[in-house]
Amino acid sequence: MSAPVTRQTFDEVMVPNYAPAAFVPVKGEGSRLWDQQGKEYIDFASGIAVTSLGHLHPELTKVLHEQVDRLWHLSNTFTNEPALRLARRLTETTFAEKVFFCNSGAEANEAALKLARRYAFDHFGGSKTGIVSCKQAFHGRTLFTVSVGGQPKYTEGFAPLPGDLNHIEFNNLEAAEAAINAGTCAVIVEPVQGEGGVLPATKAYLQKLRELCDKHNALLIFDEVQIGVGRSGALYAYQAYGVTPDILTSAKALGNGFPVAAMLTSNKVAASFVVGTHGSTYGGNPMACVVADKVLELIDTPEVLAGVGKRHDLIKAGLERINAKYGIFKEVRGMGLLMGAELQGEFHNKAKDIVNAAAKHGLLVLVAGTNVLRIVPSLIIPEADLQEGLARLEATVAELVSKVEAKQAQPA
Template sequence: MTSTQVTRADFDEVMVPNYNPQQFIPVRGAGSRVWDQNDNEYIDFAGGIAVNALGHAHPKLVETLKEQADKLWHLSNTCTNEPALRLAQKLTAATFADKVFFANSGGEANEAAFKLARKYGFDNFGPEKNEIIAFHQGFHGRTLFTVSVGGQEKYRIGFEPVPGGISHVPFNDLEALKEAISDRTCAVVMEPIQGEGGVLSPSADFMRGVRELCDQHNALLVLDEVQTGVGRTGKLYAYMHSDVKPDILTTAKALGGGFPIGAMLCTDKVAPSLNFGTHGSTYGGNPLGCAVAEAALDIINTPEVLEQVNTKRALFEAELEKLNAKHGIFKDVRGGGLLIGAELTEEWHGKAAKFLAGARDAGVMILVAGPNVLRFTPSLIIPDADIIEGMARLDKALEVVIKAEQAAA
């Protein structure tokens, strides 16, 4: 097979312009390092947006993928398969859940969750129980339903009319939720930590209060753990840091360690509402994805990996404190585990993308969470040496960007 050389310029020629990818093209990765077409090296603090939880080309995941590739790739859901059943057994054994639905992404997992919540309300209380409450700045995916539940209007503009029966209240404001919830509410949807919304955490009292309000109004609690799940916060799922259990939970991103897969987990109480023929996915639960996800879960859901998430977070925080002592640009460092948000001071608000570009030029890949927050979601097993080297590169990037902005002022 002939390989055609492609460049970043080709993206603008052949791809829909909904993305604006960086100006380099990565071609290979190992652990927490990535190399582009010109063999430039980058330290990866982005992790594919919290996806590459075991870094790039983890030997066990590569081995599992190759083994499964020689067996079965796809069957559709006219048949079940062994990897899907094993993965479902392990997910239910490790969580609150009794049942699993597999999909291909976090958006699809959330779509299934929201449909299940409405169907459960319909089945048990009638058609009037259909309202969903979510939170401002929340993010739940890009399908029309999930972008409607998401609390960021910018993602809905131009796609109206969007599905109705959805309202939004301020995050971490229990009184606002009390005013909004009613016996017509079928579900409250929230992220245990808002990722895209700025890496914002709820209080423990808020989490408990949301659960209690759901119980009072016979509403389901849906936790979107697409970004916080599979070890990201130092527990297998972020809800495990509290005494709150959801009725439905969605998971994706890190679940496949880089292979596309998503899942909706739920209790036996609500599962019957997705009865035969009510929902489906051609590729959901395919043997390739489930085999790799099982291998990833086996590695991540261990004390060795989960406990070191917090020690590596402490190293990130210490390094960010050093950078802040030198440059004075961070107002707050927040989040949980290796989902880290560093909010810029007011002087630098709106300029997060400039620091992302500067980091790229210095050889370190980071993320943003809106225009004011730098976000870090590295591999859960990133070597300490890579954290220190990556922060040294980020230090140089900050210097360059700050000097350029000051010169332009």
């Protein structure tokens, strides 16, 4: 029998690049989780916008169990039926004509950036290599993607970094105009910056990027790793904005927790990835693809996508109700069910304190930087769970505010 493991086991055997919570979840169902002690939590985190159909969705577990009894892995020496079905669904429901499968958002973005440089090389020669991205962006943790992401804290100590990268202010049209030129091979942008603070792009900004890329023969890449697969209220956010990229990356919710990612593009651009130029041992895994195919089938319905907007309104109203009592939020913002509440006053830069306190009240929420609470529940979270989660958040805020007030009332 295996020896029991606890949170302390992490400190004993795991590389210390994470600082996980003090409790260990062991079971999930719908929008609720339970830890080793049996304590229940409402899940407003969804594994960082991953379990968009909740935990243990019966239709997903059914197709996975069926595939487990058929075929686990082949490698890309062969193709497989689930991968082909998933690719066909993606090309039928998006702008894309070709799909590349891999395992994570970072891998999808790595593939997109490599493809953009290869495409520029094939069509314009070796001098068109510039990549423009946004400050406070997040595109993954490989050396290439973390360098393209505009957050220096993630590249410190890893130099020398890949070159010919230019980071500009998000939503700044003038900065885009100044940075994108004949030497630019690609522009990469998140339609909604997630890790950077839950900041939606303006339609005018994305339109300007499209215009400038067309003008300078650069490829426009949309990183929809977090906002994609229904979280915006459309299957992909580019559809809601009405701006079509040349390449789109998708991961997180695509597998509802089973590792899978995709890079979507056109026939013309895909042609630069000839045999041998890129690959992935596990990309297109049959088990991952059968789950992802069912995820898309379940999410890409009028009922689910319309429900995202309804839940957005309920959460926004709940956060504004809390703020009316306690005044801790400077702004509530976001798109669909990727929502952020920027903190102010005594709680400025204390988002992590609220996350830790909320867990004690049985609520899982996230941060987006040090000063924004991030709320990313399941797209189908029952309204009762949503309201219970908001009630637990209010109880958390009330407790923290009372502690601040008590401390302020003490004599100097």
